[in-house]
Amino acid sequence: MTATQTLTGRTALVTGSTSGIGLAIARLLGVAGANVVMNGLGSAENVESAITEVRSVAHGKITFNAADMRNPADIASMIECAETEFGQVDILVNNAGIQHVAPVEDFPAERWDDIIAINLSSVFHAVRCALPAMKRAGWGRIINIASAHALVASPYKSAYVSAKHGVAGLTKTVALEAAAGGVTVNAIAPGFVDTPLVSLQLDNVARAHSVSRDQAFEEVVLASQPTGRLIGVDEIAALALYLCDDAAASITGAVLPIDGAWTAK
Ligand code: NAD
Numbered sequence: 001m002t003a004t005q006t007l008t009g010r011t012a013l014v015t016g017s018t019s020g021i022g023l024a025i026a027r028l029l030g031v032a033g034a035n036v037v038m039n040g041l042g043s044a045e046n047v048e049s050a051i052t053e054v055r056s057v058a059h060g061k062i063t064f065n066a067a068d069m070r071n072p073a074d075i076a077s078m079i080e081c082a083e084t085e086f087g088q089v090d091i092l093v094n095n096a097g098i099q100h101v102a103p104v105e106d107f108p109a110e111r112w113d114d115i116i117a118i119n120l121s122s123v124f125h126a127v128r129c130a131l132p133a134m135k136r137a138g139w140g141r142i143i144n145i146a147s148a149h150a151l152v153a154s155p156y157k158s159a160y161v162s163a164k165h166g167v168a169g170l171t172k173t174v175a176l177e178a179a180a181g182g183v184t185v186n187a188i189a190p191g192f193v194d195t196p197l198v199s200l201q202l203d204n205v206a207r208a209h210s211v212s213r214d215q216a217f218e219e220v221v222l223a224s225q226p227t228g229r230l231i232g233v234d235e236i237a238a239l240a241l242y243l244c245d246d247a248a249a250s251i252t253g254a255v256l257p258i259d260g261a262w263t264a265k
Pocket of ligand 1: 015016017018019020021022039040041042067068069070095096097098118119145146147148189190191192193194195196197198
């Protein structure tokens with residue numbers, strides 16, 4: 001999708017934008033003219049390569065903040081830095097996320113804590129810090145990257161499903177609180193998207209069941225997603241960009257599936 005520079009003068013902060021969906025969203029919002037604050041973990045080389053990729057197509061200024069989304073103080077400081085540098089955060093995309101798959105009775109407690117912290121609590125902390133300036137400005141966009149697992153469950157994903165259902169609830173609640181102030185709050189609920197997070201899951205399933213990666217793909221993806229293919233990261237980014245448009249001003253409090261009919265079943 002090509003984007004006209006409709007976001008010139010706006011500033012977007014995209015958590016977890018060194019990879020996958022977050023990187024695609026940072027890239028497209030940058031192409032659309034926004035300044036973008038990127039964030040994420042990873043080796044210095046990977047982080048640098050993600051920043052270079054976004055800078056090579058962006059029209060606004062691109063910066064990076066290494067906040068660990070498990071840490072509320074890091075999150076508050078990241079929003080404060082962005083507001084100091086750019087005046088305010090107009091668009092907040094809460095995207096950072098991790099996954100762990102195990103039966104609930106074997107689920108490592110520290111993995112539960114990390115998933116709830118990164119996939120759910122970080123959304124609360126970022127929203128509570130960024131919303132006041134959006135309300136003062138009378139314009140803002142909060143886009144939470146949830147999951148089909150915000151709407152339905154799968155076995156062995158207790159922490160992820162709980163966190164993503166929580167994101168859906170938080171999205172609706174904040175949308176109601178912000179509705180009169182020009183700030184929209186929505187969640188995008190993707191099915192299986194072609195990113196490292198899914199690739200790792202396919203590797204794990206193939207190893208655990210001693211099957212090929214193709215068989216793992218059939219068991220994990222085809223069984224859930226009637227379209228029978230992984231979703232592209234650019235498909236998710238395109239919806240995020242649309243939600244930033246003034247034409248989307250009345251879409252708020254929505255949990256919007258892009259899931260190849262997974263949750264239609
Ligand atoms: P990914 O692994 O490619 O990227 C995850 C990003 O989050 C990376 O930039 C990583 O550095 C960052 N991150 C992880 N832990 C962090 C931490 N503690 N602090 C800061 N950043 C951290 O994953 P993805 O598939 O692009 O997933 C992005 C989001 O989309 C997640 O919230 C995920 O749950 C959601 N999602 C993904 C899929 C899918 O099929 N890939 C489907 C539905 C929802």
